[in-house]
Amino acid sequence: MCRNALSLSMLNQLHTALSADDGDLRVIILSHTGPVFSAGHDLKELTAKTGREYHEKVFSTCSSVMNLIQDLPVPVIAQVQGLATAAGCQLVATCDIAVASEQSRFATPGVHVGLFCTTPGVAVGRAVPRKVALEMMFTGQPIGAQDALLHGLVSKVVPEDKVEEETLKVAAKICEFSKEVTALGKASFYAQMALEKKAAYRFAEKVMVDNLSLEDSQEGIGAFFEKRKPKWKS
């Protein structure tokens, strides 16, 4: 596969792979080989020849992959060591966490081919300040890793030779904690962020009380007082 293009077939594979959980899954890392994290949609699939119905299928499948990532019970980390463009940049913006190398770059260059990055803009516009998103989309020019960090597109930037190590460190940290609690926390975070602040608090209060009734929570608090490591059920 060339430059990790998000062809319809690739999007379907991603959807299947992301949905697979044998029960032991704790965290997902999206990494890449080669210089490109993902170059976005496969333009060969977006010509007049493939037709409107096919185009609809491509974009609805893409959105369903993006929505799935945030709906999954486990954290999803993007490990970026190169170029992420268009729907590839959307994928980075969508992940829960993103660790990037200092050389990585991010672009929404659809204007170059007359296809404005409108769907990538849904994720990128919710990750970085509006002006940054618009400049990226209007000019098609890439931004570097430090600007991506400055503006919130990625959560961490490290030297190229530390990206894997740092990503695995974040993943290992996540695996130290209760799977059930992390799943409850992730779902509740996205749910409350969609609400107005006072409604968000009412919702979140209920989640906290429910969280406390979980076995893992009482185990965690008990272990804290007994100064021992907790033994999670999940």
Place this chain on the structure above:
Amino acid sequence: MCRNALSLSMLNQLHTALSADDGDLRVIILSHTGPVFSAGHDLKELTAKTGREYHEKVFSTCSSVMNLIQDLPVPVIAQVQGLATAAGCQLVATCDIAVASEQSRFATPGVHVGLFCTTPGVAVGRAVPRKVALEMMFTGQPIGAQDALLHGLVSKVVPEDKVEEETLKVAAKICEFSKEVTALGKASFYAQMALEKKAAYRFAEKVMVDNLSLEDSQEGIGAFFEKRKPKWKS
């Protein structure tokens, strides 16, 4: 009180203290002695022994303190010179302004005890980029003062020995202006931010016209033209 835990009793005291205004109140500073701004809820109050009803009371009281801070007519400044964790971090995120020392740190470490920082996430998720909030909540790891500034969790970072001076400078600046105008401005800011942009403008236009009809506003504009210091009524 150990590490400024937000016990139910402490939350009730905070609520009472924040609500007290003898008429001369102009600005509130939340500062701390010792190395911890606040370590969040008191875990002893969150065990199975205290029970669900008590837990509900703790979280609803906590939310009511957080909502109160933004509903108050005077600006509330957090002065942070150490560690702010869990609901303590939520408290910093909630204040109108936060001045922090270079050594201060911020964490939402609930996963360590199996209690995801969902209610802190309401405030933190509205203050920093989503990816930063999620990495903090999934890993429980603290971020430093510079990252807190970079991501919008605090508004100013200064050396340890300048925190009080800087906080008092901000507070003194606020006290130079009309209390009535500041109160109108604070309430209107939070109100319009909850609206869609065009509705926000319609609301804000009306506030501006009402503001102009205040005595302090005509005094301020008059003083500007007469090149003298205004004498505020409030």
Place this chain on the structure above:
Amino acid sequence: MCRNALSLSMLNQLHTALSADDGDLRVIILSHTGPVFSAGHDLKELTAKTGREYHEKVFSTCSSVMNLIQDLPVPVIAQVQGLATAAGCQLVATCDIAVASEQSRFATPGVHVGLFCTTPGVAVGRAVPRKVALEMMFTGQPIGAQDALLHGLVSKVVPEDKVEEETLKVAAKICEFSKEVTALGKASFYAQMALEKKAAYRFAEKVMVDNLSLEDSQEGIGAFFEKRKPKWKS
């Protein structure tokens, strides 16, 4: 005109100038001569003498200029080489892109004259973190260019003698692409940002499919495969 005050007459002129499109318009640059980008409303128009109805007219005209900027089919760039205050700062926050010199400064100082910057806060509060917006509005103190960049108020900061060059570079980049595609993209970006994420995706998917049916889009994709420069219709 003194310090580019946004008098009612100036706002009406701006509205007319921004609306004028002879068909060849591709991008708008708001620049200034002198040390002030804009000092905001003309205080002489906001005294008791001019009266409530006049004040209403000033603020509704100002909002209509701000809304127009984002509703226009072409990108609007602020080129800032000095001080932008109050409604002048609102204007910078409203533009799609802002290029600023290292010496430029930004303030919402209405409290000095007893008129809280509530309408500027609609734009500034949607551009920078809440704490930064509130500190600016409560204290009336200016922030520098680097802080404006850090917090998302401007999209680029360059040395004073490069501001015009950099702004023209961004504008020239925009002009390389299809006018029709850029117009569709700008309108769709603002529309989807006002929706909840999943609704935003459904809307944006449809836009992408429609975008693909444009002549310029198929020309762009065709040119990409034929490794030639596209010839845009618009």
